[in-house]
Amino acid sequence: GQNIDQPTEMTATEGAIVQINCTYQTSGFNGLFWYQQHAGEAPTFLSYNVLDGLEEKGRFSSFLSRSKGYSYLLLKELQMKDSASYLCAVRDSNYQLIWGAGTKLIIKP
């Protein structure tokens, strides 16, 4: 079967750095996406990785290791507005997205 694993919840302090991990087992791999979803809102795109390595975009970075079936999202200089759920999704051999259940990130002052 296909499986995406993420921690259910994480807590971090404003101004700090947090790393959200995602491991996956899917039928094929055609890219990995990270989305942010604030409570009661729609998911919004953060990052896309298809090759191994680190993609940096401002305060957010995403890393991929295809051989390990592993990715992480790194958030730096945390702000209160970063309190949200972070969704990991893998595009499988049918080019459909398989979604993790999401990691709820709580930022404390």
Added chain:
Amino acid sequence: TAGITQAPTSQILAAGRSMTLRCTQDMRHNAMYWYRQDLGLGLRLIHYSNTAGTTGKGEVPDGYSVSRANTDDFPLTLASAVPSQTSVYFCASSKGGDYNEQFFGPGTRLTVL
């Protein structure tokens, strides 16, 4: 630019009734998707359409049907609602091709009693 709109925002529906959730995008995207999101579970694909005139079944298609008569609209119909279809429904679209970032509508919160 509106992006993707969904209607209604929320709905309470009696079991056994039918309902159509509407989704419209103005980005001229080829591909459109319907997901349901339930607490503790990832987004699950119900149906998708890679281009106008074609549709396909996702992970959880039973009890739902879709049509794609044109590029902009992708309605989702529940023929006879059941309580297990209580969920938040998101419509999404993408250009298609290799990049395939999906853009999401605001969602419809449906309660079936």
